[in-house]
Amino acid sequence: xxxxxxxxxxxxxxxxxxxxxxxxxxxxxxxxxxxxxxxxxxxxxxxxxxxxxxxxxxxxxxxxxxxxxxxxxxxxxxxxxxxxxxxxxxxxxxxxxxxxxxxxxxxxxxxxxxxxxxxxxxxxxxxxxxxxxxxxxxxxxxxxxxxxxxxxxxxxxxxxxxxxxxxxxxxxxxxxxxxxxxxxxxxxxxxxxxxxxxxxxxxxxxxxxxxxxxxxxxxxxxxxxxxxxxxxxxxxxxxxxxxxxxxxxxxxxxxxxxxxxxxxxxxxxxxxxxxxxxxxxxxxxxxxxxxxxxxxxxxxxxxxxxxxxxxxxxxxxxxxxxxxxxxxxxxxxxxxxxxxxxxxxxxxxxxxxxxxxxxxxxxxxxxxxxxxxxxxxxxxxxxxxxxxxxxxxxxxxxxxxxxxxxxxxxxxxxxxxxxxxxxxxxxxxxxxxxxxxxxxxxxxxxxxxxxxxxxxxxxxxxxxxxxxxxxxxxxxxxxxxxxxxxxxxxxxxxxxxxxxxxxxxxxxxxxxxxxxxxxxxxxxxxxxxxxxxxxxxxxxxxxxxxxxxxxxxxxxxxxxxxxxxxxxxxxxxxxxxxxxxx
Amino acid sequence: xxxxxxxxxxxxxxxxxxxxxxxxxxxxxxxxxxxxxxxxxxxxxxxxxxxxxxxxxxxxxxxxxxxxxxxxxxxxxx
Numbered sequence: 197x198x199x200x201x202x203x204x205x206x207x208x209x210x211x212x213x214x215x216x217x218x219x220x221x222x223x224x225x226x227x228x229x230x231x232x233x234x235x236x237x238x239x240x241x242x243x244x245x246x247x248x249x250x251x252x253x254x255x256x257x258x259x260x261x262x263x264x265x266x267x268x269x270x271x272x273x274x275x276x277x278x279x280x281x282x283x284x285x286x287x288x289x290x291x292x293x294x295x296x297x298x299x300x301x302x303x304x305x306x307x308x309x310x311x312x313x314x315x316x317x318x319x320x321x322x323x324x325x326x327x328x329x330x331x332x333x334x335x336x337x338x339x340x341x342x343x344x345x346x347x348x349x350x351x352x353x354x355x356x357x358x359x360x361x362x363x364x365x366x367x368x369x370x371x372x373x374x375x376x377x378x379x380x381x382x383x384x385x386x387x388x389x390x391x392x393x394x395x396x397x398x399x400x401x402x403x404x405x406x407x408x409x410x411x412x413x414x415x416x417x418x419x420x421x422x423x424x425x426x427x428x429x430x431x432x433x434x435x436x437x438x439x440x441x442x443x444x445x446x447x448x449x450x451x452x453x454x455x456x457x458x459x460x461x462x463x464x465x466x467x468x469x470x471x472x473x474x475x476x477x478x479x480x481x482x483x484x485x486x487x488x489x490x491x492x493x494x495x496x497x498x499x500x501x502x503x504x505x506x507x508x509x510x511x512x513x514x515x516x517x518x519x520x521x522x523x524x525x526x527x528x529x530x531x532x533x534x535x536x537x538x539x540x541x542x543x544x545x546x547x548x549x550x551x552x553x554x555x556x557x558x559x560x561x562x563x564x565x566x567x568x569x570x571x572x573x574x575x576x577x578x579x580x581x582x583x584x585x586x587x588x589x590x591x592x593x594x595x596x597x598x599x600x601x602x603x604x605x606x607x608x609x610x611x612x613x614x615x616x617x618x619x620x621x622x623x624x625x626x627x628x629x630x631x632x633x634x635x636x637x638x639x640x641x642x643x644x645x646x647x648x649x650x651x652x653x654x655x656x657x658x659x660x661x662x663x664x665x666x667x668x669x670x671x672x673x674x675x676x677x678x679x680x681x682x683x684x685x686x687x688x689x690x691x692x693x694x695x696x697x698x699x700x701x702x703x704x705x706x707x708x709x710x711x712x713x714x715x716x717x718x719x720x721x722x723x724x725x726x727x728x729x730x731x732x733x734x735x736x737x738x739x740x741x742x743x744x745x746x747x748x749x750x751x752x753x754x755x756x757x758x759x760x761x762x763x764x765x766x767x768x769x770x771x772x773x774x775x776x777x778x
Numbered sequence: 779x780x781x782x783x784x785x786x787x788x789x790x791x792x793x794x795x796x797x798x799x800x801x802x803x804x805x806x807x808x809x810x811x812x813x814x815x816x817x818x819x820x821x822x823x824x825x826x827x828x829x830x831x832x833x834x835x836x837x838x839x840x841x842x843x844x845x846x847x848x849x850x851x852x853x854x855x856x
Contacts, residue, residue: 203824206792231816232823393834398819404827 199383200408202232205239212242212250219249220650222418223270226278227260229399236411237276244419257399261318268322273652274418275328277319278410280335280401281355284308284315288338290395296340301351304340308355312362323371326652329417330366331375331410332359335390335401370627371651373417373578375410384409422638424552424574425526426475427466428517430535431487434556435463441482445490450497458564460497462556465568467498473584474575475524475591478506479516479533479544504592513540514547521548524591525701527640527734532574534567581631583678590677590702618773619708620669621715625658632667632682639698642681642709642741646732647696657695662686664720668712670703677702683712690723692716697727701737709741711774717758719776724757782851789828790844793821806843825851 200208220241224230238250253270255263260283267275282289285307287300294300322328343349366372384406395401402410432439437456438448450459470476480487487508491500505523507516513535521528529550535541541553554570557563577584622629637648649657657663668681680703685694699709716725729750731739742750745764790802796812797805807813813821822833822841829851833841840850 202820202827203789203792206820206824210792210795231819235820394819394823398815400819404823 199405200236200239200412202235202404202408205232205235205408208239208242209235209250212238212248215247215249217248219251220245221251221253221270221272222274222276223253223255223267223272224276224278225255225260225263225267226280227258227263227283228278228280228401229257230254230278231398231400232404233278233400233402233407233411236408237414240411240415241418244415244421261314264315264318264322267328268318268325270326272326273650275322275326276414276418277322277328277330278414279315279330279332281333281337284311284333284358287340290338290392290401291399298342301341305351305354305358309358312358316362316365319366319372320369323366323369326655327371327373327418327650329373329375329414331414332363332377334377334380334384334406334410336386373420375413375417380409380413383413420578422530423577424474424532425530426477426520426524426532427469427571427575428477428479428520428531428533428551429466430513430537430540430556431478431480431482431490433536433558434534435459435466435478436490437558440486440490445486445493448490450495458561461568462564463497465571467502469571469575470498470502470588471585472575472577472580473587475526475588476503477520477524478503478508479513479520479535480506480508481510481513482508484508502588504588512543512547514544517544517548517551525641532571579630581634581678583631583680586676586678587702589675615672615674616773617670617672617706618775619711620671620775620777621712622667622669622777623664623719624667624777625663625665628655628658628665629667629679631679632665632684635679635682635698635700636684636696639700640732640734641701641737642697642699642704643732643735643738644694644697645728645730646735647728647730649696657684660686662688664692666712666716668699668708670706670708681708681712683716685725687720687722690721692720692722692725693728694725695728697738704737710745713745713756713761715774715776717761722758724755725761726753726755729754783848785828786825786844786848786851789821789824793817793824803844806845808842 222237222241224234224237234252234254238252241250253272255266260279264277267277280289282291285304286292287294287304288308319328319330337352337355339345341349341351343351363374367374388403389406390401391403394403429435432441432448436448436450436459437454440448449456450463451457466476478487487506491503491506505520507519509516517533521531527550528548532552532554533541533544534554534556535544536556536558538555541555544551545553552574554567556567633649633651633654636654640646658665663684663686666683667679669679670677677700681699682696683694684696685692713725716722727742727750729742730752739750742754745756745761746754747764787799787802790797790805791799794805794810794812794817797810805813807818818841825831825847826833831854836850839846841847
C-alpha cells in the first residue's frame with residue numbers, strides 16, 4: 197500500500213504490536229538511521245501478516261557491514277538490507293565534509309568497488325541463514341563529478357556498473373530477492389525521494405512518500421504473495437479485436453495495420469504465462485464451431501493448445517467459469533477472469549466473488565498495458581519450476597486418464613497397472629527442494645492441517661537431525677506429474693510424528709498417499725505414525741483418506757499404527773512401480 | 779479550524795502511545811519519558827503531513843509541548 201501516511205503507519209504498527217499471535221521477526225540492516233522506514237515497514241508487514249505481531253530488529257547506526265553480520269546471526273525470519281550510496285563510501289553522502297575532485301572520484305570508485313564486494317560476500321553469507329530482501333541505492337548520486345547533469349558522467353556510469361555487478365552476483369545466490377528499481381521509479385519519482393533537511397538533521401534521508409514506497413515494495417518482497425494459478429479469458433474484443441460471430445474468422449484482428457496490436461500483446465502475455473505454468477481457459481459466448489475455426493488461425497501469438505478447457509456457449513459466463521474451475525480443480529481465489537464487458541464481469545463476480553475480475557479496455561492501449569502489469573503481479577513468481585511448466589499438460593492428462601478409466605471399467609489397481617504408474621520417493625533434505633515448501637504453502641485439499649511455513653521456519657525445521665522430508669513424484673504413460681506430494685516430520689524411536697503432509701489435487705485417485713505411508717513404515721521401521729491432524733475448511737479429501745485408513749473420522753492428533761495400516765489399507769498389491777531415493 | 783485540536787491529539791496519540799488521552803493536552807518534552815529526539819522528529823513529520831505544512835525552518839522551541847504546538851498551529855492558520 198504505497199503512499200501510506202505516517203500517522204496511519206504508526207497506528208497500524210501499534211495495532212500489530214498489540215496482537216497476541218507469534219511475532220514475525222524481521223531484521224533491518226542498514227547504515228542509515230532507518231527512522232520512519234521502520235514504522236512503514238512494520239505497518240506494511242502488519243497488513244500482510246494479519247495475525248502476527250511484527251518485530252523489526254535493527255543494528256547500529258552507520259555500521260552496515262556489522263549489521264549484515266548481526267542479521268546473519270539474528271533469530272529472524274527474514275532479513276531486509278537497505279543500501280544507500282553513503283554505505284559504499286561516506287563521501288557519497290551529504291553529511292560528508294570530504295574534499296572533492298577528479299582524483300577523489302577515482303578513489304571513491306575504488307572504495308565503492310571494494311565495499312561492494314564485501315557487502316556482496318556478507319549478503320550471500322546471510323542468505324544461507326534466512327531469506328534476504330535487498331534494496332540498492334535509490335537516491336540521486338551527488339554532483340561530485342565534472343560532467344554537467346544532463347550527461348551521464350563516467351563516475352556515475354562506473355558506480356552504476358559496480359551496483360549492477362553486485363546485484364547480478366547476489367541474485368544468483370538462493371534466497372536473495374532484490375527490490376525492482378523500475379517498479380520503485382513508478383511509485384516514487386526520483387526528484388521526490390530525498391529529504392535533504394531530514395538527512396542533515398537525523399540521518400534519515402527519505403521523504404515520507406519515498407519511505408512509504410520503499411517499505412511497501414520491501415514488504416511485498418518479504419511476503420511474496422501466493423501467485424494465482426489460472427486465467428480465464430473472453431475472446432471477442434479481448435483475445436482479439438472484433439466479434440467473430442459478426443465479422444467472421446478473417447475479420448477479427450490483432451495487428452498493427454488493423455490498429456489492434458494490443459490484442460497481440462495480450463496474446464503474447466498469455467503465451468508467456470502459459471509457458472510459466474499458468475492455466476489458461478476460455479469463457480466465450482459464441483458458436484463453438486466458429487471459435488474452433490478462429491482458434492485454428494496460424495497467426496495467433498500463442499498456440500490454441502495453451503487453452504484448456506475452452507467453454508463456448510450462449511449460457512451465463514458464471515456457469516462456464518464454474519465448469520472451468522471444476523476442470524482445473526483449483527479454488528476460485530486462485531483465478532483471474534478477464535472480459536471487456538462490465539456486465540459479464542459483474543455476472544461472474546456475483547457467482548464467484550473470490551475470482552479476481554479484470555476489465556479488458558479494448559481500445560485503450562495504456563489501460564491494457566496496466567492490465568498486463570497487474571497480471572504480472574498476480575501471477576508473478578521468483579522462479580519457474582519444472583512442475584509449473586507441466587501443470588497444464590498434466591491436467592489434460594488427468595482428464596484423459598479419467599476418460600480411459602471410465603472406458604476400461606476396471607478396478608483402480610488394475611487400471612493403475614495398465615497406465616504404468618510409477619512413484620518416486622525422495623528423502624533428500626540437503627539441499628531442500630524449493631518445490632516442497634511451495635506445495636506445503638499452496639495446497640488446500642489434501643493438507644494435514646493447513647499450516648503454512650515461512651522459508652526460514654521451513655529451513656529451521658530441517659536443521660533438527662530427527663527431521664525428515666519425503667517428496668513424492670509421479671509419472672505414468674500419459675506423462676509426468678512432477679513432484680506432487682510432501683511429508684515432513686520427525687523420527688523418534690518407533691514413532692514418526694508428521695507435521696506437514698500435502699498432495700497436489702492433480703495426483704488424487706492414484707493411491708500415492710498409501711504408498712507414502714507404507715514407505716514410511718518400512719524405511720524407518722516404526723510401529724506408529726502420529727499425525728498433527730487438524731480439520732480445515734477445505735481438507736475434505738485428506739479427511740476422507742484418513743477415514744479410510746482409520747475406519748472412523750480422524751481426530752486431532754490421531755495415530756496410525758502399522759498393524760492397523762496393514763490390516764485396512766489393502767493397497768500393497770503393487771499397482772505402481774515405486775523408487776526410493778535418499 | 780474547529781478540528782485542529784482532535785487532529786493534533788491524534789498525532790500525539792500515534793507518536794507517544796504511552797500517553798493516556800487525558801494526559802495529552804498537558805504533555806511536554808520534559809515531562810513525558812518517551813518524548814525523545816526520535817519522537818520529536820516523528821511528531822513533527824506527522825504534524826507536517828497531517829496539516830500540510832513545513833516546520834523545517836521553525837524554531838524548535840515552538841515544538842516542546844502540546845500547548846506550544848497547538849498555539850503555533852492556531853497562529854499559522856493550520
